[in-house]
Structures are given as structure tokens and as C-alpha cells.
Amino acid sequence: MAQGDNGSSKSSSVTPYEEALDALSSLITKRTRVGDVNMEERFNVLYKYLKMLDLEEAISNMKIIHVAGTKGKGSTCTFTESILRNCGFRTGLFTSPHLIDIRERFRLDGVEISEEKFLVYFWWCYDRLKENTDDNVPMPTFFHFLALLAFKIFAAEQVDVSIMEVGLGGKYDATNVVPTPIVCGITSLGYDHMEILGNTLGEIAGEKAGIFKHRIPAFTVPQPDEAMHVLREKASQLNVPLQVVTPLDAKLLNGSRLALGGEHQYINAGLAIALCSTWLKMNGHLEDSYLKHIQHTLPEKFIKGLTTASLQGRAQIVPDQFINDEIPNELVFFLDGAHSPESMEACARWFSLAIKDQDQILFHQKLDNSNFSNQVVKMHNGETVQKKSTQILLFNCMSERNPQLLLPHLMKTCADHGVYFKKALFVPGLSVYHKVGSHALPATDSDVDLSWQLTLQRVWENLMQGNKEGKSNNSAPEELNMEMSASNCEHSAVFSSLPLVLKWLRDTVQQNQSTRFQVLVTGSIHLIGDMLKLVKK
Ligand SMILES: Nc1ncnc2c1ncn2[C@@H]1O[C@H](COP(=O)(O)OP(=O)(O)OP(=O)(O)O)[C@@H](O)[C@H]1O
Numbered sequence: 001m002a003q004g005d006n007g008s009s010k011s012s013s014v015t016p017y018e019e020a021l022d023a024l025s026s027l028i029t030k031r032t033r034v035g036d037v038n039m040e041e042r043f044n045v046l047y048k049y050l051k052m053l054d055l056e057e058a059i060s061n062m063k064i065i066h067v068a069g070t071k072g073k074g075s076t077c078t079f080t081e082s083i084l085r086n087c088g089f090r091t092g093l094f095t096s097p098h099l100i101d102i103r104e105r106f107r108l109d110g111v112e113i114s115e116e117k118f119l120v121y122f123w124w125c126y127d128r129l130k131e132n133t134d135d136n137v138p139m140p141t142f143f144h145f146l147a148l149l150a151f152k153i154f155a156a157e158q159v160d161v162s163i164m165e166v167g168l169g170g171k172y173d174a175t176n177v178v179p180t181p182i183v184c185g186i187t188s189l190g191y192d193h194m195e196i197l198g199n200t201l202g203e204i205a206g207e208k209a210g211i212f213k214h215r216i217p218a219f220t221v222p223q224p225d226e227a228m229h230v231l232r233e234k235a236s237q238l239n240v241p242l243q244v245v246t247p248l249d250a251k252l253l254n255g256s257r258l259a260l261g262g263e264h265q266y267i268n269a270g271l272a273i274a275l276c277s278t279w280l281k282m283n284g285h286l287e288d289s290y291l292k293h294i295q296h297t298l299p300e301k302f303i304k305g306l307t308t309a310s311l312q313g314r315a316q317i318v319p320d321q322f323i324n325d326e327i328p329n330e331l332v333f334f335l336d337g338a339h340s341p342e343s344m345e346a347c348a349r350w351f352s353l354a355i356k357d358q359d360q361i362l363f364h365q366k367l368d369n370s371n372f373s374n375q376v377v378k379m380h381n382g383e384t385v386q387k388k389s390t391q392i393l394l395f396n397c398m399s400e401r402n403p404q405l406l407l408p409h410l411m412k413t414c415a416d417h418g419v420y421f422k423k424a425l426f427v428p429g430l431s432v433y434h435k436v437g438s439h440a441l442p443a444t445d446s447d448v449d450l451s452w453q454l455t456l457q458r459v460w461e462n463l464m465q466g467n468k469e470g471k472s473n474n475s476a477p478e479e480l481n482m483e484m485s486a487s488n489c490e491h492s493a494v495f496s497s498l499p500l501v502l503k504w505l506r507d508t509v510q511q512n513q514s515t516r517f518q519v520l521v522t523g524s525i526h527l528i529g530d531m532l533k534l535v536k537k
Contacts, residue, residue, distance in 0.1 A: 017115050020122045021102065028142040043172040049140055049148055050177060052132040053125055058155035063283060064178050065275050068166040068208040069187025071343045072221075072268040075260050075314055076187050077165045079272035082259075083305030084161050084279065085110050092154035092162040094147070094175070099313045099529035105146060106153055113153060121153050140174075143167050147174035161279060171210020183278040184211050184240075185271050186220040188264075189227040190342035191405075201227045209234035217282075218242045219274040221267045245274040248306075252298045256307040261315035262336075262350035269306050276302070313337045313528040315350050320506070320535055331509045331517045333535060337525035339397055344409040344522070351520045352417030355389065389516045393424040394501060394531075397523040399452050403459045406523065411463055421520075423480060424460045424492040426453040427501050430530035450486055453494045457487060464491040480508055498530055 014022070050056050065080055067073050074095050081093040093107040106113040113121075125148060133139050140148060147167070154162040161182075164175045186208050189201060205227040212218055218240050220231055228244075235242035247266040248258075258265050277294055280286040298306075313335055320331040334354060338347035391414075397406060414420065428448055484504045485493035495501045509517055521531050 016119055020119055020126075023126055024102065024122075024142065024145070027139060027145050039172040043174075043176070045137060046140075046144060046148070046174055046177045048137055049129060049144070050151075052128055053148060053152060055148070055151050055155060059151055059177065060179050062151075062154065062162050062178070063160065063279070064181040065161060065163045065183055065185070065279055066166070066175065066178055066181040066211050067164070067185040067187065067275070068170040068173070068211045069185070070190040070204065070208075071340060071346070072187035072264065072271075073165045074311060075265060075268040076185060076271050076275070077163045078260070078309045078311040079269050079306055080185075080275050081107065081110060081163050082309035083272060083276045083302050084163075086301045086305040086308070087276070087280065087285075088301075089160040090158070092150070092157065092159035093165075094150035094154075094163070095165045096143070096146070096167045097525055099525065100533055102146075104312070106150055108153070108157055108159065117153070117157075121149060121156065125149050125152050144174045147177075150175075151177075166208075166211060169210070170208040172207075173211075176211055180213060181211075181216055182282050183275050184213070184216060184218040185275050186211075186218065186223075186231060187271060188221055188267060188342065189223050190340055202230045205230035206234065212238050212240045212242075215239045215241075217278055219245050219271055219278070221245055221247070221271050243274070245270045248273060252296075253303055253307065254298075256303060259307050259309040260311060261317075261354060262346055263353075264346040264350075265315070272306070273298070273302060276305075312532065313525060315347075315354070316528075317354065318532070318535055320509075330513075330515075331505055332519070333531065334518060334520045335528045335531060336520070336522045337528045338522050339401060339406070339524055341405045341409045344406050345413045347520075347522050348410050348413035348419075349417065352414055352419045355391065355419065355518045387514055387516055389518055390422045390512075391419055392505070392517060392519045393421040394427065394519050394521045394527075395424060395456065395523040396427055396429055396453065396527045397456070398526075401523075403456050407456070407459050408463060410522070411460075411467065415467070421491075423482075424457075425485075425495060425501055426456045426460075426492065427495045427498055427527075428453055429524065429526045430498050430533070448496050450494055450496060454487060457489060457492045457494050460492045461489050481511070498527075498534060502534055 047056075050059065065077075067077050067080075069076070077093060077095055081091045085091045091107070091109055093110075094105060095107075096105055098104040101112070103112045103115070103118050106118070108117075125145070129139055129145075129148075139145075147164075150162075150164070164178065164181075166173045166175050170176060186205075189205055189208065191201070191204070201224055205223070209231050212234055215238070218235060220228075220242065222228075222244060223231065232242060234240075248269040250258075250266065258269055260268075273294065277286060294302075314337060316335045318333045318335060320333065334351050336347040336350065338344050393410075395407075397403060411421075428450065482488040482493045482504070484495065484500050486496050487494040495504065505517065505519065509515075521528060
């Protein structure tokens with residue numbers, strides 16, 4: 001029987017799945033900072049766990065694609081999985097973090113693992129580790145356990161290819177126990193997790209290049225010189241043939257669109273194509289000559305993979321279901337889990353283009369269906385007015401991040417595209433980051449500490465003061481009633497919870513029927529997960 005956090009037995013109302021999540025939560029420890037612990041020593045313990053789980057041989061036989069990087073790992077892995085699945089292979093995909101359910105991290109043939117299978121493999125690993133660990137070799141930490149579980153699942157399910165996304169860094173990441181991957185990929189590098197990985201791009205690149213293995217081919221995307229220099233140096237030390245892949249040329253998709261939105265996805269797609277073609281070649285499925293052609297034409301199965309892949313919370317557009325029944329498309333959420341300066345820019349570019357695209361789509365819908373009046377709205381007094389779009393920012397980021405870096409990148413890139421936010425809303429996350437399952441939800445809304453959100457608000461208001469010329473191009477609504485916010489300033493507001501934000505947005509939409517609200521939700525993948533839980537109910 002699993003024990004609760006306070007040591008008491010769980011009541012019988014706890015489902016087996018919740019019971020497993022409770023056990024998983026017990027493995028969560030505070031994140032290690034450099035100097036706290038010997039990273040190498042901690043990494044090396046993983047080999048003991050592999051032995052306990054009898055996974056050593058299975059891992060060395062797996063046909064693994066291993067991907068590290070700062071931005072685009074999840075997207076690159078998702079494209080890679082989708083391409084190889086469409087080529088007819090059984091796939092296993094391990095990614096992080098998850099948005100709503102931990103099982104999103106383990107996909108078999110493109111679908112998250114079923115609860116039944118998860119439970120079987122979970123307890124198989126957990127129980128064995130419990131039996132074999134002690135004070136000298138304690139239970140693995142949360143992420144170590146998840147990576148071990150992924151290896152177990154993919155081995156037992158006998159997938160043809162395992163695509164493993166590094167959780168953090170590379171060299172000492174739990175996924176790096178793989179001895180001989182088929183091919184490695186390094187996505188776009190930038191500044192993130194500097195407290196753990198180092199302060200320069202060179203140091204960060206060095207950590208990520210820690211996934212390179214002797215003579216195993218590796219690919220990367222165009223990188224800043226400082227990072228590329230280190231990647232090349234590390235590659236040559238290990239005789240790794242390292243190639244730089246250019247972004248996918250959109251023309252190769254024969255008029256279709258990439259399934260994941262944003263210009264940056266062409267970089268990730270280019271890398272995914274290189275990883276897949278190398279994996280196919282190394283496993284005897286592609287001729288060399290064919291690989292040369294791939295620069296000029298893409299096989300249909302590759303196109304299908306790239307245009308049907310799916311990943312939640314990255315450039316995802318979700319119309320609010322609640323509003324939609326009555327007034328279509330008045331409140332639309334643009335969700336993107338960007339949380340580093342570079343990804344903020346990518347996200348801002350995507351949002352700025354996507355809102356224009358959305359207006360286009362609605363305009364065409366109107367032409368196709370004369371009853372669907374989305375550009376023009378009839379007011380209570382019978383008057384018809386032209387509908388306007390207003391942009392709202394909904395933001396939160398973890399306190400380790402520097403809002404002085406993130407928010408200016410976001411504001412400037414949007415402004416460069418002529419997009420100005422009517423209001424920025426700051427709100428704490430709903431779930432507790434370091435818990436899973438029912439533990440992830442706080443017991444009560446009261447006593448929420450809003451000091452971080454008030455700091456974010458100050459940064460935003462200062463930016464707006466310094467940017468007076470960047471006036472809003474949204475002419476409506478004139479007044480937004482911010483009654484429910486904890487702190488209302490000229491350009492922003494702080495709310496104490498996401499449900500309150502959602503209620504305020506829905507009320508505001510009702511009160512401003514001539515306006516379409518386009519809400520960019522970003523800054524934290526956890527915020528995106530919380531938002532999806534609320535709006536997709
Ligand atoms: N090649 C890229 N260059 C810059 N930004 C990118 C790129 N790819 C993705 N992004 C941005 O990063 C966000 C996260 O994308 P993705 O999940 O693919 O990356 P990740 O490396 O797995 O990130 P995480 O740090 O969340 O694990 C996206 O929502 C987008 O804003």
C-alpha cells in the first residue's frame with residue numbers, strides 16, 4: 001500500500017493511478033545547483049539502477065535517436081517520431097515536461113501510454129528499485145526515475161526506434177546513459193538554466209555536446225559562433241561526424257504546412273529530417289543516393305509526418321469552448337510555452353503572424369457562410385459595427401527566470417510586427433510545479449503569495465513607460481473593468497488565480513461584443529498546462 005506524504009495510508013478512494021502518482025511525487029527533490037552535489041557521481045549511480053532493472057543489455061540494443069539543445073528539442077523529437085511512424089516503424093518517444101498528465105512524456109506509436117500499461121511498468125520499476133536501494137544508493141530522483149521508466153517501456157514494448165529528449169543539459173542528463181545511439185541531434189542553443197549549465201554559450205554548448213558518442217553521427221542547426229566552435233571541438237575529440245543542417249525549405253512540403261506553427265519550426269523540421277534519414281540509412285532502409293535527393297524532394301511519408309505531428313502547448317491555438325457555443329471565436333487563446341529570451345522572440349513572431357492569419361481565416365469563413373458573421377456584429381440597438389481585434393498578454397514565469405530579459409524581447413518583437421497588448425495580465429500558476437497528480441493542486445486559493453507577479457507587473461509597467469510611442473493600435477474596448485484583479489495598473493493587472501482571469505476574460509468578452517480577444521499565454525509551460533486544463537474542460 002502506498003503511503004501518503006504524511007506517512008498515513010491512502011484511503012480506498014484513491015485510484016491506482018493516483019497511488020502511482022503519489023509514489024512518484026515522493027521522488028521529487030529540490031533541483032540541484034552546481035556545487036551542491038557531484039553531478040558526475042550522481043550520474044554514475046544511474047548505471048546501478050540500470051543493473052537493478054536488468055536494462056543494461058536492452059539499452060545497448062535499442063535504436064536510439066538522442067536530442068539535446070536549448071530550444072526546439074520537444075518539437076524536433078515530435079517531428080522525428082511522426083516521420084518514422086509514417087514510414088511504418090513502431091516508435092517510442094520520451095519528452096519533458098508534461099502539460100497535464102505525466103503519461104504525455106511516454107508516447108508509443110504517437111499516442112501517450114495507456115494508464116494500464118503505465119501502471120504495469122511503473123510498479124515493475126518502482127518495486128524493484130525499492131527492494132534494491134538503501135541508504136548508500138537511495139531511490140532515484142524524479143527525472144532519473146522517469147528516464148529509467150522510459151527505457152523500460154520502450155524495451156518491453158519492442159519499439160523499432162526510441163526517440164529520447166534530454167531533460168536538462170546533456171552530459172549528466174539521465175537519458176545520457178545510452179551507450180551507442182544511432183544518431184544525435186543538437187537543437188538551437190541559447191541562454192537557459194544557466195545556474196546549472198554555465199553562464200556562457202560556450203559552456204552551455206559543452207554540456208549539450210556531452211551527448212556525443214565516439215564516431216556516432218551528429219547533426220545540429222546553425223548556431224552562434226561561440227556555441228558552434230565548442231560543438232565542433234567536442235565532436236572532433238570523439239571523431240563524431242558533425243553536420244550543420246539548414247532549415248527546411250517550405251517549398252518541399254508541396255503546399256502543405258508544418259503541423260507546428262512558427263517560423264522557428266522550419267529549423268526544427270530540417271534537423272528532424274536529417275535525424276530520420278540518417279536513422280533510416282544506418283538501419284539499412286535508405287540508400288546513400290536517396291539521401292542526396294532529400295535536399296531537393298521530400299518523400300511523401302516525410303511530408304505526412306511533418307504536416308500531421310502534434311505537440312500541445314507549442315504555438316497552439318485554442319478558441320474558448322465556453323464562449324464558443326454562443327458567440328464563435330470571440331475569445332481565442334494562443335498558447336506557447338516559451339520561457340527563454342530566444343524562444344520569447346520566436347513566440348512573439350509566431351503570435352504576431354498567427355493573429356493576422358486568424359483574421360484571414362475568419363474573413364474567408366464569413367464569405368463561405370453568410371450566416372457566420374464574424375467581421376460584423378449587430379449591437380443591442382440594432383446597429384451593425386465592424387468587429388475589432390484586441391490583444392491581451394497572460395504571463396507568468398518561474399522566479400529563477402529574469403523578466404528583465406524575457407518581457408522586453410516579447411514586447412519588442414511584437415511591436416516590430418505592429419502588435420501592442422491592450423493589457424498584460426500576471427497570474428501565479430495553478431499547480432505546484434514540483435508535484436504530480438492530485439498533489440499538484442493547491443488546497444486553497446487564499447493566501448497566495450503574489451509578490452513575484454507584482455514584480456513582473458512592475459517590469460511591464462516600466463517597459464510601457466519607456467515605450468510611450470508604442471501606443472496600442474487597438475481602438476476597442478475603451479474601458480476594461482478590472483474589478484477582480486488584485487492590482488490594476490494602467491497597462492496591466494495581477495490576478496490571484498487563473499480561474500479568476502478566465503472569468504474576467506469571459507465577462508469582458510460578453511461586455512464588448514464588437515471585439516475579438518486574442519490572448520497570448522506564455523512564459524511558463526506550467527501556465528500553459530494549467531490553462532489547457534481549464535479551457536479544454
Ligand atoms: N528552433 C527554435 N528557436 C527558437 N525558439 C524555439 C525553437 N523551437 C522552439 N522554440 C520555442 O521554444 C518553445 C518550446 O519548444 P520545444 O518544446 O520544442 O523546445 P524544448 O527545447 O523542448 O523546450 P523546453 O525548454 O520547454 O523543454 C516553443 O514554444 C517556442 O516558443
